Each structure stands twice: as structure tokens, then as C-alpha cells.
Amino acid sequence: MKILVTVKEVADVDDEFEIDGLGIDDRYVTYDLNEWDDYAVEAAVQIQEAGEDVEVVAVTIGDTDTEDTIRQALAKGADRAVRVWDDALAAAGLLDPETKARLIAAVAAEEDPDLVLTGVQSADDGFGATGVTLAEHLGFEWAAVVNDLDLDREAGVAHVHRELEGGVEELTDVELPAVLTIQTGINEPRYASLRGIRQAQSKELAEYTLADLGLTAADIESPLEQTDLYEPESEGDATVFEGSAEETASELAGLLREKGVGS
Amino acid sequence: MxxxxxxxxxxxxxxxxxxxxxxxxxxxxxxxxxxxxxxxxxxxxxxxxxxxxxxxxxxxxxxxxxxxxxxxxxxxxxxxxxxxxxxxxxxxxxxxxxxxxxxxxxxxxxxxxxxxxxxxxxxxxxxxxxxxxxxxxxxxxxxxxxxxxxxxxxxxxxxxxxxxxxxxxxxxxxxxxxxVRSTVTGFEEVGGGEVDITDADVLVSVGRGIEEEENLNLIFDLAEALDATVSASRPLIDNGWLAKDRQVGQSGKVVTPDVYIAIGISGAVQHVAGMKGSDTIVAINTDPNAPIFDIADYGIQDDLFEVVPALIEEFQ
Structure with a gap:
């Protein structure tokens, strides 16, 4: 069986930052593997370790700078990786879920996976829609926000829990092939071992351009255009205690006693 | 249209x-x-x-x-x-x-x-x-x-x-x-445990800012000093540091205590959905731009590892 797991390098913005045009000034940004994808990779690797003959292929959309991040997935146990990039993507505006799904669907058409695992959302733009859009493109079944996964390969069914709001989980059986969007907390993502990191360097990392996937620049044109980026006005009217930790703690203690706390 | x-x-x-x-x-x-x-x-x-x-x-x-x-x-x-x-x-x-x-x-x-x-x-x-x-x-x-x-x-x-x-x-x-190739077979309530954070008058709630599991002692010490209950934001539950029954937020519990003290919690929308109905909200966070200060009534913009010990001291 083959599992495709989508991974994304995401931007983490410092507490203090500056806006540069429609993005964040690069000086205030660090890049890392998307947290949700880390859980998706772990879920894929656990299935691989538990079963016979399971291949895990990580797929990403990103320029050469994202390779270090993608190698994290290889270091944690993915067998090989595919990176999609193209000058046309660098020039494109917003990579919305539809555009991303189109690109990954083209990779999936080559790979023919039985199961696709994605993160629920990415930490930076947080659309939370790429996985289900991808399922629709592939004609696969799907489940969004999965926080428990029990795969029955023989029956071709994934028994999943979907994490609904308010501490309720929905128990669902999903026919394969399927796309599952993986929620944080479903497992404990491993740290890459030194051996894993070494091995990752020699694992295959294929690069595909749009043309390699049979796509053209017209396929990545989105009707969505980002037009502004700004810091929201603070809505807060909090009374902020100033001074040393002792001083602020003392003021807070006074307030709490007034409210009857700790007495 | x-x-x-x-x-x-x-x-x-x-x-x-x-x-x-x-x-x-x-x-x-x-x-x-x-x-x-x-x-x-x-x-x-x-x-x-x-x-x-x-x-x-x-x-x-x-x-x-x-x-x-x-x-x-x-x-x-x-x-x-x-x-x-x-x-x-x-x-x-x-x-x-x-x-x-x-x-x-x-x-x-x-x-x-x-x-x-x-x-x-x-x-x-x-x-x-x-x-x-x-x-x-x-x-x-x-x-x-x-x-x-x-x-x-x-x-x-x-x-x-x-x-x-x-x-x-x-x-x-x-x-x-x-x-129709998926079937919903049932529902499960999760987070039923020994602690009922929805019943607490005072919650000391802790987030990612606590950094290490060992540091949670500090939060439990504060809760004890204040006669409060400890709750948490999602990352601590995902890490397995605290049980699901202590989770405040969209996928956890909705709480409305008299006093909610958010410590090292940035205030993501999913968290805020679970606690914005609290009577008085206090936030302790190093990041003055953290969204938690948008809904807090009182704030301390300082290192929790300095403020919390000083606060415990105040109540001893």
C-alpha cells in the first residue's frame, strides 16, 4: 500500500514584527515543518511500521529553500519525497486550497496512493480546506479533523474519530482510497534520530515542475487576490499592571483578593 | 445576488x-x-x-x-x-x-x-x-x-x-x-474525568509559554495558593502533559468562572471561544501583542517565571 503525506514549510512570525507589502518582513520569520503535518507524517510512519509493504511518500509545494524542512519528513521515516515548484508558482499570487489541491492531485495521479494524509490546516494561512478539496479532485472519500485512526487494510476501511467542537468525537467509517486530514494530538510525533537524519540525506527527493505534471500556468491562476495585510487594531481595554514582577504580582494579588480569591 | x-x-x-x-x-x-x-x-x-x-x-x-x-x-x-x-x-x-x-x-x-x-x-x-x-x-x-x-x-x-x-x-x-462512502457510526463524549473545570470559580489556566512539563509544578502551586483549579490550552493536552478534561477551548470545555487567569496563553481564537464568557480575565504573557490581551480585563506583560513565583509569595 502507498501513503501520500502532504507537508508544508510554514512561517512562524516573531512576537514583534514588521509588515513588508503583502507579507511579513523576512527578518521576523522562522520556517519550520507545519505542526499538523508533523502529526500526519507520524500517522503515516506508524502505519508503515505496523504493516507489511507500506511505502510513505511525502509531497510538498515549495522552492529549494524548503528542502531542509521536507527532509525532516524523510528523517522521521518517509521513504521518499516529491517537491513541486516552478517559476510560475513563485510569480503567482495566492496559493489557495484549490490551486494546491490541483498540484497535489497531479502528483497523486502519478503515485496512485491508497491513502493520503494531510494536516488539518497550516499554521500560517490556516485555510483548512486543501485536504477535502484534494479528495474531491481525486474522487477519493475523505474525513476532516481526524484525531483517531484505525486502518483495516483488508476491509479497505479507515475507522476514524473526527474531533467536533465541545469535546465530542464523531465515529466514522471511511472507505479507501481516502484523504484524511490529521489533527494535532492524534499521536506523539517522534524526534528524528541522528541515524534518520543521516539516512534522509540519501533518500530520493524528486522535483517536479508544472510541465512535468502536465500542467500549465493557467492551472495555477486563482480568482482570489490578496489585496491588503495589516495588524488588526487592538480591541482590548485591559488594565495593564506596570513595574517589576514583584510590583505587578502585588497589584494582581490585591485585585484577586478584592474578587475574593484565595481567602 | x-x-x-x-x-x-x-x-x-x-x-x-x-x-x-x-x-x-x-x-x-x-x-x-x-x-x-x-x-x-x-x-x-x-x-x-x-x-x-x-x-x-x-x-x-x-x-x-x-x-x-x-x-x-x-x-x-x-x-x-x-x-x-x-x-x-x-x-x-x-x-x-x-x-x-x-x-x-x-x-x-x-x-x-x-x-x-x-x-x-x-x-x-x-x-x-x-x-x-x-x-x-x-x-x-x-x-x-x-x-x-x-x-x-x-x-x-x-x-x-x-x-x-x-x-x-x-x-x-x-x-x-x-x-455515500462514509458512515457515521456514533458519537463519543471525551474528557470525562476527575476534574470538572466548568464548575470552578477560579481557573488558573496554562499554555505553551510554560515551556516544559516540569514547570507545571509552578502552576499547580499557584492554583493551590489561590484555591483554584488548573486548566490548560490545547498544546499541553496534545503533548500529553495534562488530561483532556482540563482543556479549555473550541474542542475542549467552555468555561465561565468568576476569575480566569491565563498564563503563557497567546489567546488563539479556538481557545478564546472556550473562556471569553469568564467574569474577570487576567492574562500573564511576555508578548504584548498576544491576542489574549484583546479580551483580558487585566494584564501583566512580563515573564511568567518571574511573575508567578512572586504571586505565590503574595498568598503565602
Missing amino acids: TVLTVAEHRRGELRDVSLELLTAGRELADATGGELHTAVVGGDVEAFAERLDREGVDAIHTVDEGEEFNHDVYTQVVHQLADAVDADLLVVPNSVNGLDYAPAVASRLDWPLVTDVVDLSYDDELTATRELYGSKVETTIDVHADRAAVTVRPAEWPAAEGTGDATVDAFDADVDESA
């Missing part, structure tokens, strides 16, 4: 967001001199339709298909209904279930989709506002298309009020059962 919203219900209860969508949808219908339609799929559709008949709703479509949400059914029904009413804009909750079918419907209709929208306006074309990087910034997106779908963040619009005079009709959807 014709706006179509889709209500959400679970286990017999219409969810509040269904009424909020009506407000968002009415605003856009007004901006374009159009109609507001709403749909409810599955469950006791007649009872739900009565509740959805608020001021400003022109038409309610009931679809008697199943008891609970199933995305394969919803995808087919909403797709067909959007065609049948000639909708220009589809408005769905940005909920776990909304995100389980809206992307499929949008893709099937070949309409662009903007998710987790916090503001919408229409001036020749649709403009949606959403947040990026964990609410640090907002962005506006112009939708260059005649028709579009959006998922709307809960609690951003007020619920529609009043009594309407909407037409109610039963929509006869044609559901292809062979395309």
Missing part, C-alpha cells in the same frame, strides 16, 4: 452559528438587493426551519435526508440546492463539519472558496477578511468571480433575531447512495 446559507445541527440541536450566518448573509443580500435563502439538511427539519425563520430570511429549504451530518449527503444536497436556487454566494459555518463539506461543494461547483472569514463586504465584487499567522495579522482577499463560497468564523456576527415570514419548502434532493 442570491445568498444561500446552510444551517448546522448536531444531535437534535441547532447550532448558534446557523443564526449568525443569517446575519452575515442578510448583509450581503442587502448590499446587492438580493435574496437570502437558508437550508437545513437532516434531523427534525421542520422544527429547525421554525427556528431559522428570522427577520430578513426570504426562503427556507428543508431537506429530509438522515438524522445527523454526513458529508457525502451534504455535499450532494448543497451542490444541487445551490444550482436549484441559482445561488451566487454560499455561506457555511467554519466549523469542523463545515470544513468537511464546503471545500467539496465549492470544488464541484467550480467556485472559489475563502475559509474562516471574519468580515465580508461587497462592492462590485466580494471582499473577504481573514486572519493569518495565528491572528497576528489580517488580510483582505478580493474574489474575482461571479459566484463564490465562504466559511464564516463562529461568533463574529450576531445571531439574527426577530420573526420572519420566509417561505418554507421541502427540497427533494437526489442523493446517489453509491457515492
